Amino acid sequence: MQNDYQEILNNVKLIARDGISSIAYETWISQIDIFSIEGNKITLLVPSSFFADQIRPYEPLLINCFKQVIQKDCQISYIASDTLETMRFNISCR
Numbered sequence: 001m002q003n004d005y006q007e008i009l010n011n012v013k014l015i016a017r018d019g020i021s022s023i024a025y026e027t028w029i030s031q032i033d034i035f036s037i038e039g040n041k042i043t044l045l046v047p048s049s050f051f052a053d054q055i056r057p058y059e060p061l062l063i064n065c066f067k068q069v070i071q072k073d074c075q076i077s078y079i080a081s082d083t084l085e086t087m088r089f090n091i092s093c094r
Contacts, residue, residue, distance in 0.1 A: 005034040008069055015065040020058070028055050029062075040074045042066055045081055052078035 009032075016029045032055070035045040044062075046052045059076055066074050 005037065008037075008066075009034050011069045012062070012065040015068055016058075016061055019061050019065075024058070028058055032062075035079050037070075040072060041077065042074050043077050043079055045084075046078050047080065048082045049080045052080050 013029060017025050031047055033045040035043040046055060062076055063074060
């Protein structure tokens with residue numbers, strides 16, 4: 001499954017790269033990863049909560065790119081890796 005995610009993400013990034021400047025791509029798109037795909041909901045792993053807020057202007061582009069790759073409409077949500085680390089710490093400390 002992880003290999004499928006990586007292939008999907010690589011294709012999405014290739015398409016997205018053509019739609020924005022190289023600086024925008026390197027700053028925002030290159031740093032995302034797929035956390036999960038459940039039905040038409042795609043959860044992207046991003047570096048921080050701040051990043052999740054700042055990438056929202058690129059959401060229409062990402063939705064369009066995912067639609068081209070997976071051939072269906074989708075919704076995107078975000079999970080911040082710094083939040084995951086906090087969750088893991090809280091779980092392991094109990």
